[in-house]
Amino acid sequence: MAMNPYLAKLPALKMDSILETAQLAKADNHPQKIDVVVGAYRDGNAKPYILPSVLEAERRLLAQLAAGQRNKEYEPTEGFQPFCEAAVKLLYGSDLPPMDTIAKLAALSGTGAVRIAAAVFAATAPAGSTIYCSKETWPNHFPVARQSGFKNCVSYRYFEPKTKGLDYDGMMSDLAGAAPGSVVIVHGAGHNPTGVDLSTAQWDQFASIAKSKQWFVILDSAYQGYASGDLERDGYGARALARAKVFSASCQSFAKNMGLYGDRCGCVAFLAWDKAAATRVLNYAKAAVARPMYSSPPIIGYRIAHIVLTDPVLRPQWELELQAMSARIRRVRKILFDELQRLKTPGKWDHVVSQIGMFSYLGITTADVDALRLRYHIYMLPEGRVSMAGLNDESAVRFARALDDVLRNPQAKKQQPSKL
Numbered sequence: 450m451a452m453n454p455y456l457a458k459l460p461a462l463k464m465d466s467i468l469e470t471a472q473l474a475k476a477d478n479h480p481q482k483i484d485v486v487v488g489a490y491r492d493g494n495a496k497p498y499i500l501p502s503v504l505e506a507e508r509r510l511l512a513q514l515a516a517g518q519r520n521k522e523y524e525p526t527e528g529f530q531p532f533c534e535a536a537v538k539l540l541y542g543s544d545l546p547p548m549d550t551i552a553k554l555a556a557l558s559g560t561g562a563v564r565i566a567a568a569v570f571a572a573t574a575p576a577g578s579t580i581y582c583s584k585e586t587w588p589n590h591f592p593v594a595r596q597s598g599f600k601n602c603v604s605y606r607y608f609e610p611k612t613k614g615l616d617y618d619g620m621m622s623d624l625a626g627a628a629p630g631s632v633v634i635v636h637g638a639g640h641n642p643t644g645v646d647l648s649t650a651q652w653d654q655f656a657s658i659a660k661s662k663q664w665f666v667i668l669d670s671a672y673q674g675y676a677s678g679d680l681e682r683d684g685y686g687a688r689a690l691a692r693a694k695v696f697s698a699s700c701q702s703f704a705k706n707m708g709l710y711g712d713r714c715g716c717v718a719f720l721a722w723d724k725a726a727a728t729r730v731l732n733y734a735k736a737a738v739a740r741p742m743y744s745s746p747p748i749i750g751y752r753i754a755h756i757v758l759t760d761p762v763l764r765p766q767w768e769l770e771l772q773a774m775s776a777r778i779r780r781v782r783k784i785l786f787d788e789l790q791r792l793k794t795p796g797k798w799d800h801v802v803s804q805i806g807m808f809s810y811l812g813i814t815t816a817d818v819d820a821l822r823l824r825y826h827i828y829m830l831p832e833g834r835v836s837m838a839g840l841n842d843e844s845a846v847r848f849a850r851a852l853d854d855v856l857r858n859p860q861a862k863k864q865q866p867s868k869l
């Protein structure tokens with residue numbers, strides 16, 4: 450049957466490279482497959498991991514439900530506020546502004562938080578305003594910005610391919626012309642996809658410029674605790690923005706640091722610097738964004754996170770579990786690096802250990818990525834982003850050997866190119 454002409458008007462779109470590649474990887478059943486596509490933590494056997502602290506919190510919630518102490522009625526549109534309070538305390542620590550000057554909503558993980566922040570700032574920004582993202586960024590940032598109402602989406606320089614480090618001067622020079630009311634998206638810690646972050650001095654300077662230029666800043670905080678293993682250190686960017694009193698929205702995700710991926714547990718918090726302004730922002734976010742989109746958030750993930758963040762036993766336990774996850778990632782980085790060194794693999798590989806967080810941005814070509822997939826069943830993003838959390842001690846060595854072969858052997862690249 451011919452397609453309905455109205456439906457045929459819909460543009461034929463593809464999902465972004467993360468979801469496309471993840472599907473390809475899932476369909477490959479080769480026993481030696483290495484899947485380092487999605488930024489999701491895996492245990493030492495490359496299996497999904499449920500944090501024991503999270504499991505205990507969920508058990509308690511289930512017991513309360515069974516005992517009739519809880520129910521499944523609707524949440525308010527702004528979600529479970531004790532969770533939001535615990536979340537912003539975690540991020541801003543001693544630099545937390547007064548709670549009643551912050552507009553906070555439980556959001557559908559980091560994506561939902563960025564979506565609410567962008568929609569609110571699209572309404573506050575002067576007409577025709579621009580939203581800025583780092584040149585390499587999470588591929589969903591611009592689609593989220595466009596769907597939230599921004600027509601002008603512009604990239605600023607961030608990653609320097611030569612040094613595989615940060616191009617801070619390029620970043621600030623690209624942002625120099627950003628008009629007051631522009632929106633700048635930055636990554637809190639463990640930049641996705643490059644694993645390259647601002648130093649503390651650079652954060653302080655960025656925050657003071659953002660304040661003086663009257664930008665709205667969206668801080669995407671999906672990896673607090675993963676970059677350095679230290680929650681406070683990874684919150685430095687957020688705290689610098691708070692100290693400089695920047696109008697900003699922090700978008701926290703508890704997908705990675707609590708493993709609550711599918712529970713969609715996040716928080717968007719607008720630092721409005723005034724009680725009346727916070728109320729205005731909250732009411733707008735609820736009435737114009739959340740209610741027409743999903744009405745109210747789900748129940749469970751936020752309550753799990755709230756228990757873990759506030760319980761005197763589970764909180765320190767979670768911090769230890771997070772440190773262990775982040776340490777395991779650092780260990781596989783080192784194993785991969787050592788093997789590349791041992792093999793004298795062409796190129797410089799220091800960035801494998803200097804980049805931080807879940808991702809390594811290898812700096813290899815799409816042809817190399819294709820060859821790794823076709824020859825070795827190794828799946829990563831076409832730009833060469835590797836989710837280090839998907840490797841273990843054994844596969845890190847295999848990965849290094851495969852990479853060495855592909856980089857030395859031109860034949861390896863003569864196979865069918867990828868369709869990605």
Ligand code: LMR
Pocket residue numbers: 467486487488489587641
């Ligand atoms: C990623 O970057 O791999 C994760 O944040 C998963 C996602 O939703 O893209």
